[in-house]
Amino acid sequence: xxxxxxxxxxxxxxxxxxxxxxxxxxxxxxxxxxxxxxxxxxxxxxxxxxxxxxxxxxxxxxxxxxxxxxxxxxxxxxxxxxxxxxxxxxxxxxxxxxxxxxxxxxxxxxxxxxxxxxxxxxxxxxxxxxxxxxxxxxxxxxxxxxxxxxxxxxxxxxxxxxxxxxxxxxxxxxxxxxxxxxxxxxxxxxxxxxxxxxxxxxxxxxxxxxxxxxxxxxxxxxxxxxxxxxxxxxxxxxxxxxxxxxxxxxxxxxxxxxxxxxxxxxxxxxxxxxxxxxxxxxxxxxxxxxxxxxxxx
Numbered sequence: 080x081x082x083x084x085x086x087x088x089x090x091x092x093x094x095x096x097x098x099x100x101x102x103x104x105x106x107x108x109x110x111x112x113x114x115x116x117x118x119x120x121x122x123x124x125x126x127x128x129x130x131x132x133x134x135x136x137x138x139x140x141x142x143x144x145x146x147x148x149x150x151x152x153x154x155x156x157x158x159x160x161x162x163x164x165x166x167x168x169x170x171x172x173x174x175x176x177x178x179x180x181x182x183x184x185x186x187x188x189x190x191x192x193x194x195x196x197x198x199x200x201x202x203x204x205x206x207x208x209x210x211x212x213x214x215x216x217x218x219x220x221x222x223x224x225x226x227x228x229x230x231x232x233x234x235x236x237x238x239x240x241x242x243x244x245x246x247x248x249x250x251x252x253x254x255x256x257x258x259x260x261x262x263x264x265x266x267x268x269x270x271x272x273x274x275x276x277x278x279x280x281x282x283x284x285x286x287x288x289x290x291x292x293x294x295x296x297x298x299x300x301x302x303x304x305x306x307x308x309x310x311x312x313x314x315x316x317x318x319x320x321x322x323x324x325x326x327x328x329x330x331x332x333x334x335x336x337x338x339x340x341x342x343x344x345x346x347x348x349x350x351x352x353x354x355x356x357x358x359x360x361x362x363x364x365x366x367x368x369x370x371x372x373x374x375x376x
Contacts, residue, residue: 109144109152109154109267109270109271109274110154112144112151112152112153112154113154113155114145114153114154114155116369117143117145117153117154117155117365117369118155118156120155120365120368120369121141121143121155121156121157121362121365122157124361124362124364124365125139125141125157125358125361127361128354128357128358128361130354130358133346133348133354134157134158137158137161138346138347138348138351139157139158139344139345139346139347139348139351139354140156140157140158140159140161140163140265140266140343140344140345140346141156141157141158141159141266141342141343141344141345141358141362142154142155142156142159142266142267142269142270142341142342142343142344143155143156143270143340143341143342143343143362143365143366144270144273144274144340144341145338145339145340145366145369146274146277146278146332146339146340146341147337147338147339147340147366147371148371149277149278149339152274154270156266156267156270158266159265159266159267159270160236160237160238160265160267161237161265161266161345162237162238162239162241162255162257162258162260162263162264162265163260163263163264163265163326163328163345163347164260164261164262164263164323164326164347165262165263165264165269165321165326165328165345166262166321166322166323166326166328167203167205167208167246167262167319167320167321167322167323167328168262168264168269168319168320168321168328168329168330168345169240169241169242169262169263169264169321170199170200170203170208170242170246170319170321171200171240171269171272171294171319171330172220172224172231172240172241172242172272173199173208173211173212173215173220173242174196174199174200174211174290174293175223175224175229175231175272175281175282175290176215176216176219176220176223177192177196177211177214177215178281178282178286178289178290179223179282180214180215180219181282181286182282182283182286186214186215188289192214193293195207195210195211196211196293197293199211200293200294200319201293201294201296201297201298201299202298202299203299203319203320203321205246205247206246206247208245208246209245209246209247212242212245212246217252217253218253220242221241221242221243221253221255224239224240224241224242229275229281231268231271231272232255232268233268234256234257236265236267236268237257237265238255238257238258238260238263238265238268239263239264239265239267239268239269239271240263240264240265240268240269240272241255241260241261241262241263241264242261242262243255243260243261243262244261244262262321264328264345265345266343266344266345269330269343270330270341270343273330273331273332273341273343274341275287276290276291276332277291277332277339277341291317291332294317294318294319294331294332295315295316295317297316297318297320299320301320301352301356302320302327302329302352302355302356302359303316303318303320303329303330303331303342303344303355303356303359304316304318304320305356306355306356306357306358306359306360307333307335307359307360307363310360310363311335311336311363313335313336314333314334314335314363315333315334315335316331316332316333317331317332317333318330318331318332319331322352325347325348325349325351326345326346326347326351327345327346327347327348327351327352327354327355328344328345328346329342329343329344329355329359330342330343330344331343331359333359333363333366335363335366335367336367337371338366338367338371340362340363340366342358342359342362342363344358344359
């Protein structure tokens with residue numbers, strides 16, 4: 080009887096621990112990392128590009144995070160919590176779910192699977208993305224995004240990353256509960272995804288590095304890639320973009336000149352692709368012109 084009681088108690092404590100496990104979270108919350116000087120520069124640069132009207136009309140959302148010092152990120156954003164249709168950008172959520180399945184032992188990270196995931200990201204293959212959705216499990220992706228562990232979809236922050244439809248023809252199987260989107264994102268939550276990735280807290284440090292490698296060497300040379308590499312050909316870009324009709328999205332970790340930063344831009348406008356090409360040059364300029372903070376300051 081005592082043995083049985085101890086077994087039940089042990090199981091109960093295990094379940095309680097799983098439910099209330101500390102979330103991955105940010106080293107500091109990115110919401111608490113807002114930097115007024117960086118914010119001012121971001122708004123000034125968007126004004127110079129004559130995109131302040133697009134910001135006011137909620138046709139454009141931008142997030143910029145300086146992570147040169149990973150433990151002390153600096154955030155600026157406009158419309159960062161606007162959730163919009165993001166086309167292929169949320170394939171990064173499928174990537175995260177796949178690596179969680181690898182960690183669970185439910186998915187084998189063999190050569191074929193690595194190649195499939197890499198095509199999903201670098202070439203933005205819809206066929207590969209749909210295959211990975213099937214392997215991971217439809218509901219698993221959004222349950223993971225909404226989980227306390229990651230909170231990459233958070234009703235308190237107006238949503239975030241969401242994948243509720245296969246990439247191809249057919250109806251959505253699970254639209255997001257706040258905005259009824261099939262493939263959605265907010266600039267802020269995408270920036271959080273990359274911050275957790277850069278600090279090795281998506282799944283594990285080792286698997287975070289694997290994911291970042293897949294985001295490198297992008298095969299589609301438009302938007303952020305076209306704009307930045309024309310201006311700074313030595314920059315390293317780890318990136319995922321998305322395009323459908325008037326919706327244009329891009330997101331990246333950029334390493335340039337000894338600095339590292341996260342850039343996210345989401346636009347709904349026929350000129351959105353051109354906007355993003357110009358925006359990344361300005362974001363890079365902001366980071367490169369900002370003095371590096373020294374320890375203790």
